[in-house]
Each structure stands twice: as structure tokens, then as C-alpha cells.
Amino acid sequence: MSAYHPLSEQEAIELASEITEVFGPEARLTSREIGDGNLNLVFHIRDEHSGRSIIMKQALPYAKVVGESWPLTLDRARIESDALRIQYKLAPGLAPKVYDFKSELALTIMEDLSDHVIMRKGLMEGGRYPHFAEHISTFIANTLFFTSDLGMNQQEKKLQAGAFINPELCKITEDLIFDDPYTVSDNNDYEPAIEDAARALREDAELHLEVALLREKFLTQGQALLHGDLHTGSIFVTPESTKVIDPEFAYYGPMGFDIGALFANLLMNYCGQAYWIKEDDARSEYRSYLLSTMRDVWNLFEAKFRTHWDSSCVDRMAASTPGYQDHYMRRLLQDSIGYAGCKMVRRIVGLSHVADINSISDSAIREQAQRQALAIGTALIKLNRTASSIEQAVDIAAGTSAG
Amino acid sequence: MSAYHPLSEQEAIELASEITEVFGPEARLTSREIGDGNLNLVFHIRDEHSGRSIIMKQALPYAKVVGESWPLTLDRARIESDALRIQYKLAPGLAPKVYDFKSELALTIMEDLSDHVIMRKGLMEGGRYPHFAEHISTFIANTLFFTSDLGMNQQEKKLQAGAFINPELCKITEDLIFDDPYTVSDNNDYEPAIEDAARALREDAELHLEVALLREKFLTQGQALLHGDLHTGSIFVTPESTKVIDPEFAYYGPMGFDIGALFANLLMNYCGQAYWIKEDDARSEYRSYLLSTMRDVWNLFEAKFRTHWDSSCVDRMAASTPGYQDHYMRRLLQDSIGYAGCKMVRRIVGLSHVADINSISDSAIREQAQRQALAIGTALIKLNRTASSIEQAVDIAAGTSAG
Known part of the structure; x- marks a missing residue:
């Protein structure tokens, strides 16, 4: 055999x-x-x-x-x-x-994790995962810090990066996330109802510059060993447990790409949940839960990453230079916000959609959710390089209505 | 055998x-x-x-x-x-x-290139190389553009980057250039006369932040296949010919590191030439030649790199996004200026010096040249992230007196 x-x-x-x-x-x-x-x-x-x-x-x-x-x-x-x-x-x-x-x-x-459910499905059913932010922030803080030049031997890191060169799967991301949605491409897939919004993506030069810069980082910045596809379909959950699966897109890339994937998928459920839950109060409360989760993921991640840095940094310059850690964390936040936006946009107009929005059966409501996701996504992309707080991303989501 | x-x-x-x-x-x-x-x-x-x-x-x-x-x-x-x-x-x-x-x-x-001379030696003898800027700008524009995601297949580039993972030689650079000069290290080597200037390097928090950021890019940014050690001792010249040798430090890193090495070594000869040439007019004229060469290297490089971009870019987003090329070129200039500064500083207080300055026999004059190189180097490092023109670097050199 x-x-x-x-x-x-x-x-x-x-x-x-x-x-x-x-x-x-x-x-x-x-x-x-x-x-x-x-x-x-x-x-x-x-x-x-x-x-x-x-x-x-x-x-x-x-x-x-x-x-x-x-x-x-x-x-x-x-x-x-x-x-x-x-x-x-x-x-x-x-x-x-x-x-x-x-x-x-x-x-x-x-x-075998079959006692868990796929988080996307769990969220679509209104599930709550009170330990999720704690668990996933540990996952990203530990896996990103300790595979980076901050947390592992810098020569071994180079060899490890070589072992994770992943051209074919990276190309899928490079094309489907960072290119196709902004041009006319056979890979794109969206409903005729949002043709105007898709066209606006293709004609927005300010947006293109930001996406080109984020694409460049994805191509060149070997910061840490990423999961590479950290959406809610790659996470198994129960109320007590979180398990991240399917890292076949793993490679050395910019840390914010993994964090942004989490933000994007929470926010796409947020756009969809406006409509899945019929009762206004319950809907509003669940949407608040999703935004709180996003905020908690970032804040817990940041605290844990800084703790690793203070206790376990292997890089003398990084460990001892005043202001460098703050500068680094701010860039991580900015990247995370930018990549979150890219990941939302591609799930609406690109090849691969998410059930949180696509399985809304009422076409008018589905269209509203799609437009909201595009509005949030493009606003996050445009915010990315000037962002200074996770609250700015939360505010964009909370303040962006469908339509 | x-x-x-x-x-x-x-x-x-x-x-x-x-x-x-x-x-x-x-x-x-x-x-x-x-x-x-x-x-x-x-x-x-x-x-x-x-x-x-x-x-x-x-x-x-x-x-x-x-x-x-x-x-x-x-x-x-x-x-x-x-x-x-x-x-x-x-x-x-x-x-x-x-x-x-x-x-x-x-x-x-x-x-065999023994009909050429090592450029460092040629410059120390007051040699002029009228085709050097034209030649070396072609070398860097071609080798950097066509090994980057802009100029070669992006999947093949990843495999090529893997073949040039070079942990041991990169570590020499990471330690000797981006770490030791800014701390107390057994690797450092400078004369007691400049202890005050060496101490100032160790105590300058603003400088450390810039060096930490440049170090981070050297560790993580796989932009192009660098020569990795492009000083004037790695270049053979005649008045008609230029040959770049000794790329054993080659790896995928930030393009500005190669360009900065050229700037730094022209500028260190500039600091030394104040004293090698005894006649004031001739000295002044030779120093102008060195600064013009630095300016020409950048301007010719930029023009050739942009021409490659306009004619041969393989990246759709990079080729078609308004403003992206300008943004990229400005960051290349900024990186080049920052790395030039780092390379000057390390040659004065670090392990490995340059003959342009070290072989000045008069200790007072040698000290003046060392102090001038440190002044230019630190000014370039502090300028790097806000630089917008090569003239700013030229002005720093022209305006920085010894002492």
C-alpha cells in the first residue's frame, strides 16, 4: 500500500x-x-x-x-x-x-472531533461559545508569536519557513482574495442584483491601492507560520472546547491575515444574523455578542502576545527598544483590519461564498446582507493603515446598515 | 577527488x-x-x-x-x-x-577579472568610473525587479526564495549590522577616542526604534533575491567595466538593503576622501563626484526599475493600480536610506571596518572621518521613514561636517 x-x-x-x-x-x-x-x-x-x-x-x-x-x-x-x-x-x-x-x-x-460542530454552522444556529475568544486568542497568540522572529530561534525560523513554502495554495489566496474581486474575472460569482456594488469595487482606485499593499504583504512578509485559512469553517467548537482544523494553506506570511480571517467571518455572520433571527431584540443581542466576540478576540490576543513578548522574546532589539512593541502591535491591528475587509469582499463577489449569507432564502434580505458585508469590508480596507483601535472596526460594523 | x-x-x-x-x-x-x-x-x-x-x-x-x-x-x-x-x-x-x-x-x-580593480581600492586612489552608475543601476534594477513578485512568476519566486534560505550568513548581518553597534558587545571594535559617540549610539532610543524596524524587514521581507553584501569591496571595476562578485550573502530580503550598501560605501569613501586628497579643490571636487555618483545610482535605478514595471510587470494589481508604483518606489528609497545609515554605523563601531577610513594614518584625521560617518549614518537612519527624495540624503552628507 x-x-x-x-x-x-x-x-x-x-x-x-x-x-x-x-x-x-x-x-x-x-x-x-x-x-x-x-x-x-x-x-x-x-x-x-x-x-x-x-x-x-x-x-x-x-x-x-x-x-x-x-x-x-x-x-x-x-x-x-x-x-x-x-x-x-x-x-x-x-x-x-x-x-x-x-x-x-x-x-x-x-x-476525531465529531463531538464538536463546525463553528460557522453553530453561529448560524445562534450558538454561543463563551470560551471561544479565550481559546482562539491563545491559539493565534501562541502559534504566531512562537513561530516568528520574536519567539523562536531566528535561524531555525528560516528553515521552518522553507519547509512551509506553499506556492499552489498561496496562489489560490492571491488570486481569489487579492485580485479577482477587483477586476472582471471568470472566477467571480455574484448575483446580478449587486452588479452596481461589484462594479464599484472594480472602479475604486483608493480601494485598489490598499488591496495592492495588503497583497504585497501577503506575497513578501514572512512574519509567522500562519494557519492561512482561519475562517469559522476551519474551527470546530462546543461550548467548552475549540479546535482549529485544516491548515493546508499554512505558510510564512503576515500575522494579520489569520486574525483578519476571524474578524471577517464573525462579521459575515453578523451581516447574516440580521435576518436569521426574526425577533428584533434577540437579533440585536446576538449581533452585539458577535461584535463583543471580535473585540474580545483582539484584546485577549493583544494581551497574550504582549505577555509572550515581555517574557519570551528572543530578539534583543525587539525586547529592549522602547516603543517598538507598541509600534508592532498597532501594525498587527492595522493588518488584521485590512485583511478582514479583503476576506469579506471576496466572500460576496468572488468564487467562494459563505453560508451565513448565501443560504438566506429571501433574495431581498440576502441582497441586503451582501451589501452590508461589502460596505463593512470596503470600509475596513480603507481604514487599515490609519487604524489605531479595535473599536474603530467595531464601530464600522455597528454603524453600517444594509443597503 | x-x-x-x-x-x-x-x-x-x-x-x-x-x-x-x-x-x-x-x-x-x-x-x-x-x-x-x-x-x-x-x-x-x-x-x-x-x-x-x-x-x-x-x-x-x-x-x-x-x-x-x-x-x-x-x-x-x-x-x-x-x-x-x-x-x-x-x-x-x-x-x-x-x-x-x-x-x-x-x-x-x-x-577571471584580474584586469579589474576592487572598487574600494580604486576610489581610495581617486579613480573615476564614468560608467559605474549606469552599470550598477542596471545590475540592481534587473536583479531586484526580475527576482521579485513584480517581475517573475510568483510561484517560481517562492521556490527560488526557498533555495536561497541562508541562515548562517544572514545571522552575521543580523548581529553585526542590526544589533551589536547599539549595545555593549564583544563583537564591537572602535577606538577609545570615539567612546562618547559609541555610547551615544547605545543610548539613542529614537535610533533604536528605526534600527529595530529595519532589522525586522531584513528578517521578514522577502522582496527580491539580494546580493546581500553589495559594498565596494564586492565590485570589480575598470573605467569601462563593472563586475559584481561575491554574492555569498544572497537571500530573499528587502531590496533597499542592496541599494543602501552602495550608498553607504560611497559615503564612507566620501568621509575618508576629505583626508586622502590634500589639495582642497581636488578633494572638494572628488567628494562632489562621489555624491553625484550616489544620486545617479538612485535616479538611474529608479528610472530603469519603473521602465521594467511599465513593460514587464507580471502582477495585475501592481501593474494597474494608480499610485501603487509611486508608493513602492518611495518605500524603496526610504529603505535604501535607512539601510545605508545602518551600514555606515556598523563600519565605524562594529566588527568589520573599511579601509577608506581605517587606513588613514593620522589618528586625529581618522577620528574626524569616523565621527562624520557616524553623523551621516545616524542622520540617514532617522530620516528613513519620512524620506521623499534622494536629495535629502545628498544634503545630509554634504551638510555634515566632521566633528
């Missing part, structure tokens, strides 16, 4: 039986393939004897999106499993544990 | 005889070892029959500096030969041609 081929369920069970950390000799394993078949096979392997289970995720050598299929490197499985191991080590309990990785099969064998 | 060992002259001759591109079957080769033995062996191999010659440069597995020896990776020979080939291809005639590279011996076999 050494050469790459998509696994059968029987083969998956045979490989799973080798994971003695989970399954004993008396295990009676069953398999269920639960992937969507577009990018990966995902086997849920369960021991009927002990009730214990694992996930086996195998990369497929192609991606299927909107009916089309294009080749995609299997190396993303190595990047994903290596990133998961680093994240698990730096943020214990906040990523699934990897039991094994079989390079030749592009197969990661890891902790 | 496959395992690594320092070559004997006889072995060098045997390997040289295989370079049929230069030496025919009737060649009568002789060897002369002309390296200083601190970092590399350098064999000058000459055919007494044809008069043709080559250089064979073999990396040694250690560096000797100020009597001490420490291990240094042989991989720098691969980086140097690969960088030379890329530079030769992008800037034909402005780097030595590489005939062969023998990985197992860390040996580069290349064009």
Missing part, C-alpha cells in the same frame, strides 16, 4: 488498526467516508468495542469547485499535518492531535 | 583543465593561490600558451576574523554560484561568468 492511490474503506481500516495509541488488539473497526469528495477523502473510523474513534484524511490530487476539476498538489497533506503538529504543540488542546502521517498516501491520521 | 577537502594547486590545475570553454588541449596551466585564507581558497589558473585564465574559488569550512576561527557552512558556495548565474543572466556582463560549480568541493570556477 505504498504508492499513492485513494484508499478503500477496507484499506483505511487496516491502516487505522496500527494506531495502537487509540485502538487495542480487541478493536472491531468500522469505517464511514464522510468527506465531500471535492478535495479530500475523510474516513471516520470507529471501534465498536471501545467506542473510540479517529479521523483519516487523505488528500485527493485534484480540487473540484463549482463542477470543475483542477490538479492540486498532494504536498498540501504534508504541510497540513506538519502545521497541525506545530499548532498542537504550541496551543495544546486547540488543534486535533495527529497520530500519524503517511507521506506516500498523503494521509493524516488524527483525533 | 569527490569528498570535500581543500584543493592543492596541482588538483586545481587538473580540474581547470576540464574547462574546455577556456582552455584547449595544448594548454600549459599554472596556478597561483591568491586568497587571503580567511574564508576561501582562490586559485588563479593561467594558460601560458594562450594567456587565458580563470578563477577557482573554494569555500573553506571556517571563517577567520581577527585571529579567531569559527565554522561556516560550505553551502554558501552553492548559494554564491547559483546567485552569480542568476545575476549574470539578468545583468549580462555585470557579474563574472560561472563555468562550473562542483558541489562536493564547494568550488566555483569562473571568469
